[in-house]
Amino acid sequence: MHYQKFFPLLLATRFIRSSSNEKSLSLMIRVCFISILVATFALTLVAAIMNGFEKATHAKLKSIHADGTLTSRGHALDYSKLSQVLKQEFKDSILAASPVAFGQLLIKATTKHATPQLIALKGIDATLEAQVSTLHTMLLHSKPTWISSFSSHGLVIGNELAQQLGVTLGDTVILLLPEDDQVESTKITLSTKEATITNIFKTGINEFDEHVAYCSLDFFKQLFNTGITQVNLALADHKNENLVLQALTKRLGLEAYSWKDLYPALVSALTLEKYAMWVILTLVTIVASMNIVALLFMYITQKQRDIAILKAMGMHRSSLQLVFIILGMGITLTATT
Template sequence: MQLPYEVYIGLRYLRAKRRQRTISLNTFVSVTGITLGVAALIGTLGIMTGFKEDVQAKIIGTTSHIIVQDRTKDGIEGYAAQVQQVEQVPRVVSATPFVYKQVLLSSQAGVQGIILRGVDPEREARVTELAKNMKMGRLDDLLKPVPVTVPTGTDNQTEKALRPGIILGKELSFRLGAFVGDAINVVSPVGPVSAVSITPKIRTFAVVGIFESGMYEYDSSLAYISIDEAQKFFNMGQTVTGIEVKVEDIFQAGDIAKDIEHALGFPFSARDWMQLNRNLFSALKLEKTMMFLLLVLITIVASFNIVSTLTMIVTEKQREIAILKAMGATRKAIMRIFMLNGLIIGLTGTVIGIPLGYAFLWLIEHYWTFDPTVYYISHIPVHVQAVDVVLVSATVLSISLAATLYPSWQASKLEPASALRYE
């Protein structure tokens, strides 16, 4: 199969002769610029996507896929029927009630405001990854009282007493200096109402476990007790804050949440994990988009090399262009010759830049390590999506093609008579 003459001539113009080493050097510089731009784009998008998915996995590992709550009240009464209804919705794996309150934790080392969650240990293990995130103790330890040393209130004496269990986040445990086997006080700002004011309610719990989710916000501000103890402590009776739901496909959680709302009816609302964390994921998406646009500037800068290279080729090849037009080559054919040159430069840079970007990410992932006690990750998470590779390739090729328009147009309007006048 014979190539069109435009392809043959375009490829020939990119090869340098002895007197045209400058053109060859400019071609090399243009390809190198495109290659580095593509590699930088692939590397950046791979790292940004990796971080987003890592944060997403840690959020979903600690919280449920969907939260069901009552629109009109602070809690759900008679929740057993609602839990059963939710579990019958298609694509729902499991559901469990929970209690969610803000309290103060106090120990001998300090005081910390936190979120206290009351959970059913057996059901919670089927909905979230809390049981897998336990570093010390077990989730089932919340079900039985634990002997712990508590002060008696007289002469700084202490005694052993049974207290309900509590599980702390790793960072929260370090801040309060409370570890497994220690006693810790839970203070609720809303307690009995006296004639003068509201008296805070205080109860001592025994630390029975430490969890680590990998998210600093969770590890430093979350604690868990059993749902029965939470209902007693907050005088909630048989009321819960809401229902946690786990689904088969996390990316269909929004549609499943609508099905749950339809099944339960008013006044219940269901919000999926993307709605609950939309500010965070919107910020990550915006950051990824802006990094892509900024790094595209590298490719745009490299495209100026394509313009200069083609301009030099047009200047150098005026005689050949005039002969081609005298032999019957049309303006469009001349434009195709030089547009093909720019497209080959862009395609070559893209073909080399993509594996170079993958190689860069592989080195980053395997050889750039961190101290997990400081950064919460041991290495940079990396994931390159096929759609990102296609987007980068299409963008680079479009920029390369656009860079050829002016030099190609200049070549096409060259008049044979003026170019060959002094030959």
Template sequence: MFKPIELFIGLRYTRAKRRNHFVSFISLTSMVGIALGVTALITVLSVMNGFETQLRERILGMVAHATVSERGAAISDWQSVLDQARQHPRVEGAAPFVNGEVMLTRGGNVSAAMVRGILPEHEGEVSDVVDHFVVGDIDRLVPGEYGIVLGSELASLLRVRVGDQVTVVSPEARMNVVGITPRVRRFTVEGIFNVGMYEYDRGIALVHMEDAARLFRTGDGVTGIRLKFDDLMAAPWLARELAADLPGTYSVRDWTVQHYNFFQAVRTEKTVMFVILTLIVAVAAFNIVSTLVMVVTDKQADIAILRTLGLSPGSVMGVFIVQGAVIGVVGTLLGVAGGISLALNVDTLVPAIERLMGIQFLPADVYHISELPSELRWNDVTRITGVALVLSLVATLYPAWRASRTAPAEALRYE
């Protein structure tokens, strides 16, 4: 006979007979429920992992890992600060910048934007924007020629192409014979970039730093110096370390200061989604309780006979734990297979569904990104698998204990 006896009988009870099709249907429902819950958990967590990664890469591709600034003033001696920052062994890149809010106009089209004055030869050290040009090139920003590079959404709103001119209106006023008027300067569009994040494609314009300094009248000073470290996640303590080395009133703000609440909200949402979807698995797992309770009731005579033949209460308990565990294991494995397959193909399935239904799940003007990313992490798969198996095992304990308490004489009285 198949050994151990608990495993043999437990596996035998998982096969349906003609008189207990309803029990088998409940077992199948429990198995499918666990599979769907595990699939949903793996897929949703993978999408949220991808969402967090994409946001971090795109945001930090524009805002840099840390920024050096002087409290309440422009940095006049920025070259020495730049050189000192580059001497830090963990700093991979540094570049000065001049920031200012402006109004861009072209014909009847008007839009507010943030103009960032940069040095084209150094921008690639701290930003990924140089790799996302649709038209033109960042090297076409030449001092004195008043060239400007626009995000794709901003260019589309203003209806401009490379070679067109846009009027930049600075909010800082100047006095002349007709009174107080804002400063106005015409810039020629030299390029269009698309970083894939609506906030930046819609609200950022790049010009040469010298042109920005003349526009905002910062003289030889700069708004700040952007830094890139060799380790993104080490930015908070590296920023504090660098701030301690810099003289004067300079401060160093890392990316977590500006975006900490946003990424914390994403992580919290991921945790909440894990808990909510785990409840689906829990409901399906505890369907095993009702399945095994009905099986125990149906098998009262069989249990009594096994007990009279010498099977211990612990072995009876093991029989029904095996039966419930089979349902949980099969459902979990099916869910893991389905979740992995779905998570690895989200980027192709979602666009196909959007084309088929004629809708867009993530409008770019509402969400930070317009594509549904997915990043499968094996530690998530392991954690989800473990939770599903534990819940399935826990669900078998009460029915199995109840079966072990069956009194042989009482069960066989009316047989």
């Protein structure tokens, strides 16, 4: 009885060994083996590359942004009350929060024919910001430290912006911003303020390194009177970040978004590209698998006499089918492993 259970396996092994004496079948088996091997290798390689690229891109973008952000779209926020609500009602979901003030201005070097550059200036609390993002790890200069870089008139700018302005650590730059109460005026008067480059960061994203600068909240208040308009958040559970952000929006009445919402086209493109590659590779694998089917049909055609003898000896049809299934699976598993 035990012999009968393993008979299809033994017969399939016998067929494979006997095929080495038949050149056409031997060549067909090699072609099937190589095609499945190449398809499996391509599938594994592309999947690893795509996953690695997606993770690297997400890590790069996530490093310069917080997990989540609350924004009032220009209206000043009462951060002290807001932080109390976050600590009391969302203490399990939010690890840290950092206030941000946002404004736009022109910046230029002190040279005579310097060209002003439009930038986004963010006023932050350096200590709290280090808890919600990793921007403090991207400074090009170890001294001064991240905290010390936010002095009274200190400015931390991107590497691309520093190159365009032709400035380096310790240089003075001029900030140009419109004065208040110019709504009805036909002319815009710009006030000037000097700042010192206290550090330079490099994220590797040119758009960010070229158009964003940071300063302390105290220095920001000297330039703008808009107050705190954003709060950056470090979330405890990244898998349920959408649920947390929805709960924040419902409770606080503020817009809440994640770093992925800032780059919807890029995130969608990466996802679509990943799916497209999987479809293409699946088709390649199917084509390679068709070789196995063709091989089995060829094998059955050439083994018709042997099959007839086995059926005459009382072998069941299901057992014969199992022989060729084992034969195909053996070639496939050998190639894929």
